[in-house]
Amino acid sequence: MGSLKYRKFGYNLIVLLFILLIQLSSYSQELKRPFILVKASERNNVLEKIETQPWAQDIYNKLLKKTDSEVDLFYKNPESYLKQLPFNWDEAQKNQFPPFYKTDHVENGVHKNLDNATDEEWKPAELLIKNLQVALDCSMIYYVTQDEKYAYVASSILYSFVKSVQKAELSNWHSRGGWLFPYDGFREVRVIGYKLPLIYDFVYPYFQNGGKSLDIIKGDIVDFPFNEAQNVFRTYADITINYGHTGSNHSVLEAPSLVYNALAMDDKKEREKLLSYFLTENTENQDALNVMAKNYKNKGDIWPETSQYLNHSTAIIAKLMLVVNKYKPELKLAKTYPNVLYALPRLDYFVYPNNEIIRWGDGHRHGSSLYNAFEDAYALAEMDGLNDLKEKFGPLINRAIQVGKYKRKDMESIFWYDDEIIGEPESFELSRxxxxxxxxxxxxxxxxxxxxxxxxxxxxxxxxxxxxxxxxxxxxxxxxxxxxxxxxxxxxxxxxxxxxxxxxxxxxxxxxxxxxxxxxxxxxxxxxxxxxxxxxxxxxxxxxxxxxxxxxxxxxxxxxxxxxxxxxxxxxxxxxxxxxxxxxxxxxxxxxxxxxxxxxxxxxxxxxxxxxxxxxxxxxxxxxxxxxxxxxxxxxxxxxxxxxxxxxxxxxxxxxxxxxxxxxxxxxxxxxxxxxxxxxxxxxxxxxxxxxxxxxxxxxxxxxxxxxxxxxxxxxxxxxxxxxxxxxxxxxxxxxxATITSVSKLEQDGVYKGLKVISESPKGKLIQYIITQSKGQEFKNDALNIYFKGTLAVITLDGNEMLQNIYVGQGDKLVYKNKVINIGLGKKYYRTY
Structure with a gap:
């Protein structure tokens, strides 16, 4: 018995060690960069999609063509290419990178946010955004091809940015201050801050293999400044955590910069701490996901703003849920917050017959649901084993593709989405x-x-x-x-x-x-x-x-x-x-x-x-x-x-x-x-x-x-x-x-009670008595033989004054001539005759 006991103990120990080794191996593999948008271990799957799937080939080839034109320009004169960044050379100190020109907007001598910035005021930002996008494109092409010429371009642009941005001081204007946009950090993290960690994540293997960057001040190829880059990522995360305001879409719009910069941190504890500000840790200036999700209390609830914001906000949250879920699958964010995902199709229901959107507040007239977010929801449902969500979004995605409303168009589609989406396209019915x-x-x-x-x-x-x-x-x-x-x-x-x-x-x-x-x-x-x-x-x-x-x-x-x-x-x-x-x-x-x-x-x-x-x-x-x-x-x-x-x-x-x-x-x-x-x-x-x-x-x-x-x-x-x-x-x-020939009012004791509307419709002459009262009120007209207690009723006659139908939208009782209709307390009624 003793030997059997020890054999069982030894066996259990071996199994436990084996499980731990697998977990450690898996965790180690997950931490191998890149892992923010796509893991290093998923590269073969990405290559297979590009080789075998026409939609993936099309996306990749378009990006490759666009990127190669910039790479060719870079290699003709790398220093000249990098110097197109908006450096303020007048403020450069000897042997150091100059600061960037700051992006600011002034009205009547007052600094304001960039909503109405002029083209000239926006030019420095435009140059930065363009070049950082080139770096991001190059970094993704490097992930696919492993060709270091792309990584060199991406890392050199990132290097120049890291060196120069640190020359600026972080402002604190109206709790909305930025680094390069001193009066609109809210915008800075949305157009600049989120790109940097993605570039870093993709080119990190290049650095591990001894890859270097071009320093235009030294005129030499140098090692990448990891510590300085980490400080930049930390600062952009901090702008989101400690600037801005809560209770609005601001927290959502800033969240991509927070999540991506958190995941760019090389120290695991710091990464997890910063990521917690997206998941659970709320500040005076930033709502975390657990608070954002409270806006989706019931299935079908939507983000409580105007049309373009409710749609965009929910799509961003869904995307970040997918990014974080891929980083840490045990979180099961789709299972925790499914109602966020169920909100995604709702905008398609708020449309007129010509497909324009009903308008309230700052909402736009045109737009539709963001169908790539449907795919994010579908991917999340697959990860977390939520068949109801898959069955909801599969048909919606396939219908959007079928009617030409949706086409995959960016590299994230190749990273995240499978070729086959299960679910027959469904007709889209709008409720009354x-x-x-x-x-x-x-x-x-x-x-x-x-x-x-x-x-x-x-x-x-x-x-x-x-x-x-x-x-x-x-x-x-x-x-x-x-x-x-x-x-x-x-x-x-x-x-x-x-x-x-x-x-x-x-x-x-x-x-x-x-x-x-x-x-x-x-x-x-x-x-x-x-x-x-x-x-x-x-x-x-x-x-x-x-x-x-x-x-x-x-x-x-x-x-x-x-x-x-x-x-x-x-x-x-x-x-x-x-x-x-x-x-x-x-x-x-x-x-x-x-x-x-x-x-x-x-x-x-x-x-x-x-x-x-x-x-x-x-x-x-x-x-x-x-x-x-x-x-x-x-x-x-x-x-x-x-x-x-x-x-x-x-x-x-x-x-x-x-x-x-x-x-x-x-x-x-x-x-x-x-x-x-x-x-x-x-x-x-x-x-x-x-x-x-x-x-x-x-x-x-x-x-x-x-x-x-x-x-x-x-x-x-x-x-x-x-x-x-x-x-x-x-x-x-x-x-x-027009069909209406006359409209006259119905009154009782000098008080308005309703209308008599006569029209010549394509179906013939109609006479309609429309009674519109406050709830619970009564109307009685002996000449017309009408009694009604309730809110709204319509009595429709033909040209010979023969009764065609009676409609009660809400009421208790209606009498028309010999027709006595006891509807019940506040009920509805309709009958044709």
Whole structure:
């Protein structure tokens, strides 16, 4: 027994030692550079892809051709080539590298970040970025070919940078200071800082084999200064850890520099410590992954900013998760933070039928999901054994390839992705409604059975505070005839007058301004507003909807920025289709203030050439001073010329006008067709109408991206609650013409309750009673034999007044003649007759 015991002990010891040897061998192999983007041990696999896979051959050959042209230039005169770097020779000390010219931007004698830097101010940075990219390209080609001529070029550029950058002092401006960009380190780490460690990682084997670099000061080939390089990497990591601010995409955008510079550290303990600032260690100036991931609490949650930032931020996080997971597979980051990856496709759902993006805050009109990030997610899912994620992204990747939206195009694709992605391409279905929760947005979509984007209808209402958000109130956009017609202004360059004093405050949006004083307050850039809240909507997100023709949302908003608005608002927005090619929107906006002498202004911007009124008796007169009160008010960091309507030009105002109004926005310079947006506005007392030319709309279709935006402002003196702003919008083109022939209001005891809309649709004459109330209210009209308790109902009759269908978006009970419909508390209903 004793001998057996010792034999077992010896056997177990041998097994344990064997396992330890394997682990040590594996760990040692992993630490052999390169290992940041791709391991040294993966080279044969990379070579095989290049030799056997056409897509990999194409990527590699293009990079090789591009790189060889620079390498040829280098070897013609290496010293001259390196001296094109932006050295400030006037400050050079004897026998030492000169410092680089710093990249700075000055406005009116004040140093600012580089958002609006001139070409001349940006030139030093441009030269550095170009040369560092050459070095990075050369270093990757060296990894593949093992040809030291590429490593010599890369190492010599890196050597020159390391020597020169250390001549600069690190600044600390607004907690955003840099090294070479003293007033914008945030940008420096994004365009320069992340490249250096990658170059080092790839050429490290060259140094191990005795490779040297060219020193243009000594005019000689010398050893690479490892300690100095480590100091440079350490400094760029430190800029991220101890500069900048948290709670925004800044932490994400700086994270690649942090991760790559951390992994470039040769001392394992220091490497792990710096890497911890990406994984778990949060500072006052940098959020770690465990905090970033909290933005993705539920599957489908997205980064809480505007469209281009939410998309880009999530893609960066996914990429870094893959890099760190490859370095340390036991972390299983995809398994720990799967919801980050599930967020990646969401931007593709926030689109109009013409594939333009709904716009909120600083978001762009054009863009799509970053499909290479889908592949990062797929690779992570394979590493961590997450079949659900693989099954999610495989079909999406293959579909993007199939329809031409995605093509692998960089070396990282060869390093990271397999040739075969499992999953049949799936059709991409957009839901009837959707929400961007952090932006307060509720979308409604009704795609046509014609499958023609011009016949699709779509709208949204929304508004909220976030980084890069706008103080926009309860804003809408409207789509029709293949274009976004009712538009948000968008944004141009940051920090400009039009951006800060128009684009991102109330007057640039389709909203209501209260007492001329609606504004943001507090929060990011002092643009804080409340979030638009949903009272009710139909269909709910992800559900089919009870009617193929109708949908609606009712939302609320508190306009309490500053002290002069103090308003409660409610907006009901309904989408009503009348045929596969026609339909309209009903907008009902209620607004009331706690303050005396209140007035409310309803704003609507529509791209186009002119706004024409059919009412000949409105007596418009020029009123150039009407919106100019704040044109010269104080403007500095966080203080704006609210509400921004001093940018309106050609201001013309009607006399007080109580009658119904019919007006049309003419959009006649598009290449495809002449299109129009017609407005029907029931008459109310205490109203006046103003037509203006607002600034041009960013990213509008040509030529409207350079032409003023026709805009209507309706002023209501007194509260606009019992008698709210009510507008029916119908888009049409010059071949189909408008279908709505009349719009009249339904009232009860002098209080607005709804509309009667008569239209000549392609399917024939329709008479529609549209009841729009606050939740729980009642409408009774004995003459029409209608009773309704609830928020929204549509009763549709044909030309012979025969009942066609009844839709209740939200309600308790509806009676129409002999039809009694007990729906239940706050339910929905639809039936055809």
């Amino acid at each position: 409604t959707d929400r961007v929760y952090h932006a307060g947005i509720v979308m409604q979509r009704n795609l046509s059975s014609t499958n023609n984007p011009k016949d699709g209808l779509m709208c949204f209402v929304g508004g909220a505070h976030m980084v890069h958000g706008h103080a926009e109130g309860m804003n809408i956009e409207l789509y029709g005839e293949g274009q976004v017609l009712g538009v948000d202004n968008g944004r141009g360059k940051y920090a400009k007058d039009i951006h800060e004093n128009y684009s991102r405050i109330f007057a640039a949006h389709n909203t209501v301004i209260v007492n001329g004083s609606s504004q943001g307050e507090g929060g990011w850039s002092n643009l804080g507003i409340n979030t638009v809240e949903v009272v009710s909507m139909e269909p709910q997100v992800g559900t089919k909807g009870v009617s193929p023709y109708h949908s609606f949302s009712q939302t609320t908003f508190d306009d309490n920025g500053g002290e002069k608005a103090e308003a409660t608002q409610e907006r009901t927005l309904a989408l009503i289709r009348t045929s596969p090619t026609t339909g309209y929107y009903v907008d009902v906006f209620r607004s009331k203030s706690k303050l005396p002498n209140q007035f409310h202004d309803y704003l609507y911007h529509n791209i186009g050439d002119t706004l024409e009124f059919e009412n000949s008796n409105m007596a418009f007169e020029s009123t150039p001073e009407k919106y100019s009160q704040n044109a010269n008010a104080k403007w500095d960091r966080g203080t704006y010329r609210n509400p921004g309507w001093h940018f309106f030009e050609e201001v013309k105002t009607s006399k007080p006008y109580n009658e119904a109004v019919k007006a049309t926005f003419n959009v006649e310079q598009l290449q495809a067709a002449k299109i129009y947006m017609q407005m029907h506005i029931p008459g109310f007392e205490n109203r006046e109408y103003t037509q203006v030319k607002a600034p041009y709309t960013f990213e509008a279709p040509k030529p409207y991206d350079k032409l003023p935006t026709p805009t209507l402002v309706i002023r209501n003196k007194g509260a606009a609650w019992n008698n709210p702003f009510v507008v029916v919008y119908e888009p049409f083109n010059d071949k189909e013409n």
